[in-house]
Amino acid sequence: xxxxxxxxxxxxxxxxxxxxxxxxxxxxxxxxxxxxxxxxxxxxxxxxxxxxxxxxxxxxxxxxxxxxxxxxxxxxxxxxxxxxxxxxxxxxxxxxxxxxxxxxxxxxxxxxxxxxxxxxxxxxxxxxxxxxxxxxxxxxxxxxxxxxxxxxxxxxxxxxxxxxxxxxxxxxxxxxxxxxxxxx
Numbered sequence: 710x711x712x713x714x715x716x717x718x719x720x721x722x723x724x725x726x727x728x729x730x731x732x733x734x735x736x737x738x739x740x741x742x743x744x745x746x747x748x749x750x751x752x753x754x755x756x757x758x759x760x761x762x763x764x765x766x767x768x769x770x771x772x773x774x775x776x777x778x779x780x781x782x783x784x785x786x787x788x789x790x791x792x793x794x795x796x797x798x799x800x801x802x803x804x805x806x807x808x809x810x811x812x813x814x815x816x817x818x819x820x821x822x823x824x825x826x827x828x829x830x831x832x833x834x835x836x837x838x839x840x841x842x843x844x845x846x847x848x849x850x851x852x853x854x855x856x857x858x859x860x861x862x863x864x865x866x867x868x869x870x871x872x873x874x875x876x877x878x879x880x881x882x883x884x885x886x887x888x889x890x891x892x893x
Contacts, residue, residue, distance in 0.1 A: 710781050712773055716794030719853055720773065720801055723846040726765050730754040734835045741765035747804065748772050773797065779805045785818045792822070795829070795854035802846065803832055826854050 724743035733739045738746070740754040742765055750771055752760075760768075777797050783805075784796065796817070800808035808814060812828035829851045833843045 710777065710788075710790070710793050712777050712794045712797050713790045715791065715853055715856075716797055717769075717773065719794070719846075719849055720769070720798050723798075723802070723842070723849065724769075726762070728760055728762065728765060730756060730758040734840065740768075742769040742772075743801065744768045744772055749775070773801065776801045776805065780808065783809055783814055783818075786820055786822075788817070789858040791853050791856045791858050792817070795850040798846075798850050798853070799829060799832060802843075807832075822854075826851050829854065 721742060726742050727740065730738050730740045733743075733745075738754040738756070740752070740758060740760055744750060744752060744754065744765075746753040748768075750768055752768065777793075780793070780797050780800050784793070788796075796808070796813065799811070799813060803811075812831060813825050816822075816828055817825035829847045830844075833839050833847055835843060
């Protein structure tokens with residue numbers, strides 16, 4: 710399953726983009742949209758390293774695809790695009806190993822989506838301290854998780870003309886099938 714634009718927007722908003730490497734709140738060298746050496750994307754951020762905006766976007770895309778594949782393999786319950794995206798955002802932030810052991814995943818796979826949504830909020834600490842940025846991100850992930858997916862979120866609705874032609878084609882095929890049945 711791939712992630713939707715709402716997921717990418719959420720990750721971008723909360724990771725932010727820094728084109729010069731920096732140490733995150735727990736001292737891990739990071740660059741771009743939260744890319745670390747642990748992401749396994751062939752980059753090891755270090756002091757003084759810089760990248761371009763295009764490289765940051767590429768690392769984000771590749772990182773999200775990698776995390777999405779990993780999360781998809783862990784989820785056994787039927788989920789919609791927003792539920793999946795919220796899980797990918799969480800895993801992108803806490804890492805796939807932590808996500809695999811999380812109450813979010815356990816409750817989701819048990820079919821307890823309300824408990825899974827509540828469990829996102831457990832991941833609000835860095836270095837043992839509650840961090841307001843993580844509280845805000847978890848609230849945004851819960852909101853995405855609980856947002857119903859509508860048909861117009863991921864597809865382009867057919868025009869009225871196309872819908873009418875489709876209905877006429879269905880009627881035509883039904884009439885043909887009826888006549889074929891009468892010949893036998």
